[in-house]
Each structure stands twice: as structure tokens, then as C-alpha cells.
Amino acid sequence: MPSIFKAYDIRGIYGADLTDAAAYDIGRAFATFLGGTGKNIVIGRDCRPHSEPLFTALSNGLRDQGFNVVDLGYASTPMTYHAGGKLRADGSVMITASHNTKEWNGFKFCRENAIPVSGATGIDKIEKIILEKSFAPKAETRGTLASRDIAPDYAAFIHTFPRPVRKLRVAADYANGMGVLEAKPLQGILDLDPLFDTLDGSFPNHEANPIHHETLKDLQAKMKSGAYDFGIAFDGDADRVGFLDERGEVISMDLITALIAQEVLAIQSGPVYYDLRSSRAVKETIAACGGTPLMSRVGHSFIKQQMRERNALFAGELSGHYYFKANYTAESAALAVLFVANIVARAGATPLSRIVEPLRRYFPSGEINTRVTRDPQQILAEIKAAHPASNVFELDGVSVEFPDWWCNVRCSNTEPLVRLNLEATTQAIMEEKRADLLRIINGK
Numbered sequence: 001m002p003s004i005f006k007a008y009d010i011r012g013i014y015g016a017d018l019t020d021a022a023a024y025d026i027g028r029a030f031a032t033f034l035g036g037t038g039k040n041i042v043i044g045r046d047c048r049p050h051s052e053p054l055f056t057a058l059s060n061g062l063r064d065q066g067f068n069v070v071d072l073g074y075a076s077t078p079m080t081y082h083a084g085g086k087l088r089a090d091g092s093v094m095i096t097a098s099h100n101t102k103e104w105n106g107f108k109f110c111r112e113n114a115i116p117v118s119g120a121t122g123i124d125k126i127e128k129i130i131l132e133k134s135f136a137p138k139a140e141t142r143g144t145l146a147s148r149d150i151a152p153d154y155a156a157f158i159h160t161f162p163r164p165v166r167k168l169r170v171a172a173d174y175a176n177g178m179g180v181l182e183a184k185p186l187q188g189i190l191d192l193d194p195l196f197d198t199l200d201g202s203f204p205n206h207e208a209n210p211i212h213h214e215t216l217k218d219l220q221a222k223m224k225s226g227a228y229d230f231g232i233a234f235d236g237d238a239d240r241v242g243f244l245d246e247r248g249e250v251i252s253m254d255l256i257t258a259l260i261a262q263e264v265l266a267i268q269s270g271p272v273y274y275d276l277r278s279s280r281a282v283k284e285t286i287a288a289c290g291g292t293p294l295m296s297r298v299g300h301s302f303i304k305q306q307m308r309e310r311n312a313l314f315a316g317e318l319s320g321h322y323y324f325k326a327n328y329t330a331e332s333a334a335l336a337v338l339f340v341a342n343i344v345a346r347a348g349a350t351p352l353s354r355i356v357e358p359l360r361r362y363f364p365s366g367e368i369n370t371r372v373t374r375d376p377q378q379i380l381a382e383i384k385a386a387h388p389a390s391n392v393f394e395l396d397g398v399s400v401e402f403p404d405w406w407c408n409v410r411c412s413n414t415e416p417l418v419r420l421n422l423e424a425t426t427q428a429i430m431e432e433k434r435a436d437l438l439r440i441i442n443g444k
Contacts, residue, residue: 004106005127007119007413008301011097011106014050018105020057022130027061029129030091030109032136033122037066039090042083042148044075046096046178046237048201050105054095058107059145066139071147074199076182076238078332081114082157083150085328088112096178096237099209102202108237114328115308118301155185157327158334163189164345168229170337171244173219175208176200179234179241182334190341195222208235210242211319213250223248229344230352232337240320241333243340245353254278255359256340257316258285263339264314264324265289273306273315273323276396276408277367277421281359282316297396298410304329318367363430365422369412370441376411376418382440383409405433409441 004012010026012018031039041062045051059069067090072083077094084092091111097104109117109126117123129135173195174180180197195218196205206215210233219231223244231244243251254274258281261272271292274282286293296303296315300323303315307329315323322336323329344352372379380398391401397410397419405424412419418441424430 023057031065044072044080047199063143076178081330158185171231182238220248271312
């Protein structure tokens with residue numbers, strides 16, 4: 001069972017790695033980790049068939065420890081984060097395996113105010129409690145179970161923000177996942193033309209993962225008519241969203257960060273985080289809008305911690321996570337869509353492709369993953385040594401910066417992979433430096 005304990009969540013194949021008995025123990029361990037009795041935990045779940053029995057087992061474990069469970073039923077991950085903060089719960093759990101295929105399921109944990117529990121801040125302790133069977137004694141009085149529909153509260157939150165000055169037509173691929181619920185607050189504000197909008201945890205049409213461009217083919221085919229202002233695609237639990245312009249062309253998610261930052265900073269100035277793999281155009285845009293651009297390492301728990309430390313307004317990640325201080329420093333895909341819609345609506349006859357074009361002033365490599373047989377840390381050391389005249393920093397892996405190009409090289413936490421992201425002021429420089437770096441990574 002230890003293999004189900006990951007860096008950001010608990011995740012495994014249902015019935016094999018992750019069983020109902022394991023979920024019960026996880027509930028008891030989470031309560032033991034939080035300590036005390038009588039605390040309130042909100043639980044949302046996605047539409048996988050096994051999310052229901054996992055909810056029952058998890059909630060029984062929590063209740064046997066004297067914790068009260070608030071059942072949100074079907075909910076997106078952003079809705080569950082919102083519920084944890086709105087209801088002033090002592091913690092929250094989202095039952096989901098995000099974009100993983102139907103065999104998988106898992107749990108995303110938070111403390112109060114949607115503060116994430118990661119591998120380093122609690123999942124490791126939950127694992128240890130289970131392995132050592134060091135649960136706190138069961139409570140004399142079993143915790144309660146109540147239901148709460150958080151959808152009206154979440155919609156009311158989304159509706160506190162400005163609406164587009166004109167109604168836009170948006171093609172929306174829900175991938176049969178929780179985007180169906182995440183997007184409900186936008187109905188009536190936008191003319192949403194849905195694709196795969198029936199909840200089905202077997203994900204019969206395609207993988208619910210907009211970062212993989214092959215999953216967007218159906219949405220792109222739908223948009224060939226030219227009748228849409230833009231397109232959106234959600235992942236399985238709807239804490240990520242991808243964007244397509246009016247032509248059906250994919251917009252890099254870091255450039256969406258730059259667009260949303262403009263909207264956020266038009267309301268209030270302050271710090272904005274961007275993931276260190278993002279284009280330099282993101283940093284430049286934040287600064288030009290009067291914000292304070294701050295670089296973050298990869299991973300939602302790190303980003304949320306940094307946002308809280310600096311009281312940041314917003315953060316965007318290259319994987320399509322968009323974090324808002326207003327949503328308890330957590331993701332809101334619906335709010336990201338609303339902000340992009342506001343920009344497009346105000347632009348009048350200027351389409352999204354032309355709005356984004358000025359941000360495409362550099363030449364990115366995209367993320368290149370290389371499977372390696374030698375020590376990845378040695379590879380990072382070699383890259384650092386090969387660029388003595390550069391600005392080198394190690395926020396997450398090794399980053400190298402020159403005036404006309406930069407790169408970040410990171411190691412996978414779970415596989416023998418080295419991940420390269422590179423950007424340059426010209427295509428020729430990008431290709432030259434990409435070849436140089438890949439030679440070092442491959443040991444040639």
C-alpha cells in the first residue's frame with residue numbers, strides 16, 4: 001500500500017492498490033493527523049463508479065474517530081476547496097484521480113482554509129500512522145454525517161466578479177468529468193456549446209487531460225465551423241482548464257496566465273506568481289500591468305504556500321492550474337474562463353488569436369522528457385558546470401539564464417526522467433541550445 005502515497009495526493013488503482021479497507025484506514029489516519037474530535041471535514045467526489053464506496057469507507061473512518069463529515073456529493077475539486085473555506089471546515093477531501101483513467105482513484109487532502117496537505121506536510125505522516133497502526137483511539141461518540149449542496153455558494157462566488165460586456169459563444173469539452181459542474185456558474189453568462197457533458201467516470205470518449213493535445217481533437221473538430229469565440233477543455237476533476245483560440249488552435253497555458261494576470265491586476269495590484277517553466281513574456285506582462293512578478297517552483301502545494309507567504313493575488317502553472325487568492329488561494333477553472341471571456345468580449349472584433357499574438361515573442365522548446373540511465377542529479381550538476389557565465393539558480397532543478405535564452409532542467413520524482421524546458425529570442429538560438437543541452441542530458 002505505500003505506493004499509493006504520492007507527493008501531492010493519495011492515488012492508486014481501485015481494488016488493487018486502493019481498496020475500501022485502505023480508505024477506511026486513511027480516514028482514521030487523517031483524523032489522527034489533524035488531532036482531536038468533533039472536527040468538521042467536507043468531502044467531494046468525482047463521478048468514477050468507485051468514488052461512492054470510497055466515500056463511504058473514508059467517511060466511516062473519520063466518523064469512528066469522532067469527526068463530523070459534510071457530504072458534498074458530486075463536486076469539482078475547486079468546488080471542494082471552496083466548500084472547505086466557505087464552511088470554515090477543519091479539513092477537506094476530494095475523492096478523485098484527476099486525469100487518470102477509469103481504473104484509478106484517490107484522495108486530495110486539505111487542512112482548514114483549503115491549505116493543501118502534501119507528501120511533505122502530512123501525507124507522509126498519514127502513511128506512517130497506517131503502517132504503524134498508530135491511530136488515535138476511536139471516539140466514544142461517533143461523528144455525524146450531513147449533506148450540503150455547495151453549488152449555489154460556488155456560483156454566487158463566481159458571480160461576484162465582472163461579467164463580459166457581451167455574450168460569447170464558447171465550445172466546451174467536459175470530457176464526461178467534473179467540468180460539467182465546474183462550468184455551471186458560467187451558464188447564462190456565456191453561450192456554452194457542450195461536448196461530452198454527461199457525467200461518466202469511465203471517460204468513454206477520451207482521456208480528461210487537456211495538456212495532451214491529442215485529447216483536444218474532438219473539440220478542434222467542433223470548432224472548425226468558426227462559430228466560436230474560443231474553446232475550453234477541462235481535466236477529470238476540473239481543477240485544470242485548457243484554452244483554444246477561435247480557430248481551434250491550442251494556447252499555451254503560461255500565456256493564459258499572462259492574460260488572466262492582466263484582468264486580476266486591473267482589479268487590484270499586488271504579487272502574482274508564475275511557474276518557472278513559463279515564458280519570459282509572462283513576467284514581463286505582470287510587471288507591465290503594475291504587478292509584482294514572482295517565480296514559483298512546480299507543484300500546487302508549493303505554489304499555494306508561496307502565495308500565502310507573499311499574499312499573492314493569483315498564480316498560474318504551465319499545466320493549466322490557475323490559483324486565485326479569492327478562492328481561498330486555490331484553483332478555480334470557472335473563474336479562469338470568466339476572466340479570459342472578459343478580455344475577449346472587451347476586444348470587440350479582435351479575436352483571441354490576435355490578443356495572444358504579442359505574447360508569442362519568444363521561441364519555446366516545449367517540455368522535453370528524456371529517460372536516463374545515469375544519476376539525474378549528476379546531469380543537473382553537469383548542466384550547471386557547463387554554463388559558468390550564466391545566472392544559475394536551483395529553485396526547482398537547475399535554471400540557467402542568459403539575455404537571449406534560458407532553460408530549466410528538472411528530475412521527475414517518480415521516474416528516471418529529466419525534463420527540459422527552454423526558450424530563446426530566436427528559433428535558431430533555441431534549436432542550438434536545445435541540441436547542446438540534450439547532448440549533456442544524454443551523456444554524449
